[in-house]
Amino acid sequence: MVKGKLFVLSGPSGTGKGTICREVLSRNNGIRLSISMTTRTPREGEIHGEHYFFAEREEFISLINEDGFIEYADVYGNFYGTPKKQVEEWLDRGQDVLLEIDVQGAIQVKKNYPDSILLFVLPPSIEVLRERLTGRGTDAADVIERRMASATSEIGLIGEYDYSIVNDVLAEAVESVEAIIKGEHMRLTRETSEAIVRRYKQEV
């Protein structure tokens, strides 16, 4: 049984990575989205098991102690993490898994899963990112400035990633992600090459 592949999508706030994820999931049968666990309070409209698994602090910490996370972080006093169990079950069943997590999380994933594939979503330009964040109309000026500063520091870590996708036109960005997923399934590793040689030799 060939294992599934672990894809990680990150990118600054306002690049549309959430929308890209949803589109890829709705079009690409077979790929599964991992839901993060968090100890923060649910916001209005957030559904347990859909947006997050909401957990008590003690529960989260005991899962950390059991090595139950692929990655986790403490963000301003709230824990966020990717539980290991479900992801590994999917991978073992040959299903691809998509994680939408931040840059620090992605770097942790790559360390623990060197075969994971890291995708970074870029805005067409910094100016466009600022326009998108401003255009939302939901954030105060200081929040926007904080997001802009985060964006440049996140982009500074793009060297840790395998692919970058510029999200200018959504449909094209989605197709780009799909091409990357498709291509990665044809990518040869030492293991897959050896398996091919064995298989074709047996047949002769």
Added chain:
Amino acid sequence: MVKGKLFVLSGPSGTGKGTICREVLSRNNGIRLSISMTTRTPREGEIHGEHYFFAEREEFISLINEDGFIEYADVYGNFYGTPKKQVEEWLDRGQDVLLEIDVQGAIQVKKNYPDSILLFVLPPSIEVLRERLTGRGTDAADVIERRMASATSEIGLIGEYDYSIVNDVLAEAVESVEAIIKGEHMRLTRETSEAIVRRYKQEV
């Protein structure tokens, strides 16, 4: 100016790699096919500059001495090679280049151009390959046996390649090659990551 990418397609005789190349070229504007040079006599219907550049032995050897080939080989007394000049001009202009060459040539290319991307076309199975070669009705039994033996020794070198494409349904194989080409353009290298960081920092 971003340089073009060098893609190399190989695979055993009978896997349909020539057809895949033609389809990719006809659909993918921008990618250029490099024409090999050979010292063998043209066969009926072969056109100079389309199937091969036919050259005299002295001409070929003097080009070898000028380091004018990306790769070349002496096959049963006839030289075959990929002239460097045209390929490098295309790459410098930002155009992708496709080479359809054998495994030995591909390995030479990878040595000289570490950024080149090597694609190997596989038959669905060894049995299907035998059926295809037999079904052509053009080759004698001993020629087919020789091709089958070559096929397994070529597949034995698949570990040198970056991607493998199983050519079962032609249209799917063509789409696979296109996905690989598309994906490789988004693949990050140290150079492209650094360029992205510089570009987005300048804009702030």
